Amino acid sequence: MKLLSVLLLLLFSIPALAKKPVRVVDIGVMGLASHDLFQWNAQTRENEENGRFDLSTIFDYANGTKIYQGGNPKNSSNAAVYSITQNLVSFYAGKKATLLMSRQMTEEQAHIIARQQTVAFFMGMVIESYERFTNARFPNYALAQSVTDDEQGVMRALHDILPGKIYVNRNFSQQQLEVTDFKLAMNQLSPTEMMQYVKFFDGAYDEEYLHVVIPGFPDSRVINLKEIDQNFIAEQTNYNLDNMLRELHFYGKFPFFGNIVEFTSFGYHLESLFAKGICNKYVDGSPNPWNSVSIECY
Numbered sequence: 001m002k003l004l005s006v007l008l009l010l011l012f013s014i015p016a017l018a019k020k021p022v023r024v025v026d027i028g029v030m031g032l033a034s035h036d037l038f039q040w041n042a043q044t045r046e047n048e049e050n051g052r053f054d055l056s057t058i059f060d061y062a063n064g065t066k067i068y069q070g071g072n073p074k075n076s077s078n079a080a081v082y083s084i085t086q087n088l089v090s091f092y093a094g095k096k097a098t099l100l101m102s103r104q105m106t107e108e109q110a111h112i113i114a115r116q117q118t119v120a121f122f123m124g125m126v127i128e129s130y131e132r133f134t135n136a137r138f139p140n141y142a143l144a145q146s147v148t149d150d151e152q153g154v155m156r157a158l159h160d161i162l163p164g165k166i167y168v169n170r171n172f173s174q175q176q177l178e179v180t181d182f183k184l185a186m187n188q189l190s191p192t193e194m195m196q197y198v199k200f201f202d203g204a205y206d207e208e209y210l211h212v213v214i215p216g217f218p219d220s221r222v223i224n225l226k227e228i229d230q231n232f233i234a235e236q237t238n239y240n241l242d243n244m245l246r247e248l249h250f251y252g253k254f255p256f257f258g259n260i261v262e263f264t265s266f267g268y269h270l271e272s273l274f275a276k277g278i279c280n281k282y283v284d285g286s287p288n289p290w291n292s293v294s295i296e297c298y
Contacts, residue, residue, distance in 0.1 A: 018256050020132045024166055025194040028080035029129035032057070032088075032122075034155050035074050035081070037147055037277055045236070051147035053126065053277045054290040055119050058085065068093070078179050079166070079187040084125070086188055092118040112289075119290045123278070130274060133158070134267070136259035139275040142297030146283050149236035151273035154266050156229040157244040163198040164206030180208040182215050201260075203249025239266055 035057040039049040050056060058071035070076055070085040096114035099105055105113075127138045168177045168189065177184055209225040230241040247264045261267040279297035280288050 019135045019200070019254075019258075021197045022132055022161060022200065023194065024080050024163070024189065024196050024198060025084070025125075026129040026132050027162060027198060028082075028084035028194070029125045030133055030158075031078070031081040032075060032084050033126050033129075033274075033277070035072060037273065038152050038155070039072070039074075040152065040232070047147065047149075047152070050282055051276055052279060052282060052288050052291065053119065053123060054288055055088065055115070055122060058088065059115055076186050078185050079177060079189050080179070080194070082186050083189040083194060088118055088122055091121055116290055116292060120292045123291075123293065126274075126277075133161075134260045134270060136261040136271070139271050139278070140295070141275055142279040142293065142295045143272060143275045144279050144281060144283070144285075144297045145276060147273055147276050148269070149232075150239070150266075151269045151276075153233040153237040153239055154244075154269040155273070156232060157239075157241060157248065157266070158201075158270075159205060159209065159225060159229060160201050160203060160245055160248050161198060162206060162209060164208030166193065166198070167196060168193050178208055180212045182213060201248040201252035203245040203247075203252065 033053070035049075036053055036055055037049055037051050038047050039057070040046075041048050055071075057075060059067055061071035066072075068089060070082065070089060074081075075085040076082045092114050095117050096110045099110035099113055100107070130136075130138050163179055165176045165178055166189075167174055168187070169175075169192070177187065205226045212223050212225055214221050214223055226241070233239050233241045233244070244264070244266060247266070248260075251258065251260060251263050259267070261271045275297075278291065278293045278295065280291045280293055280295070281297060282288055
């Protein structure tokens with residue numbers, strides 16, 4: 001009887017312990033989060049972003065002159081990231097317009113409040129997507145240090161989960177959209193399309209990412225995302241991408257139990273990265289006026 005009780009308890013506990021499926025929306029949110037924390041300069045070998053969640057990748061790019069275009073062109077690199085970016089831009093525009101209609105504040109005052117509200121809205125998305133991505137709780141502490149190349153390397157290894165194709169509904173029919181096709185990158189995905197599941201971690205880049213066409217003049221060029229990530233990780237960290245992918249493959253084999261942070265040898269960097277991202281002050285000690293997270297960071 002006792003054995004039966006234990007078996008029943010396990011049976012009913014399994015759904016709660018199962019890893020949450022990752023959705024297209026999570027690809028977009030985590031991609032934009034990465035852009036907000038990192039902007040790698042291959043010439044100087046330095047990160048040009050500030051390592052904090054403040055949506056500077058949208059609001060500060062080109063001195064704030066490209067907000068309504070989504071800021072950094074990287075934010076239009078694929079349909080998932082583009083869709084999240086445009087949702088945030090629309091959210092900001094609506095909040096700012098409402099504030100201006102009150103006729104009680106200046107353009108700059110309305111911008112400041114609308115940006116703060118947009119960052120707070122984005123942070124809610126980040127927490128939800130982080131927990132689905134990692135199967136771990138979002139960090140409840142904040143760190144004041146600079147983000148590191150190890151942390152960027154881990155984010156690059158997670159490209160394993162990027163879908164090469166997703167399904168979209170166009171012209172009254174379901175079609176496959178190749179995510180890496182630059183001609184389709186600025187496609188606004190519907191809520192239904194954003195909620196579709198993507199394949200789980202399997203230790204391999206989808207074929208589409210091994211020959212990504214980058215438009216240019218006079219000629220386009222073809223890049224291999226895996227090779228780029230492999231070189232960065234080899235040169236800037238003590239990790240090896242092939243080993244990291246093997247760990248992710250093993251992790252993805254288990255539908256129950258475990259999370260990336262604790263299951264892999266490198267996952268703890270992911271937790272540290274997001275703990276730094278929510279810090280309410282920059283590395284130089286100055287306050288991050290856009291972050292409403294009340295956790296003290298040290």
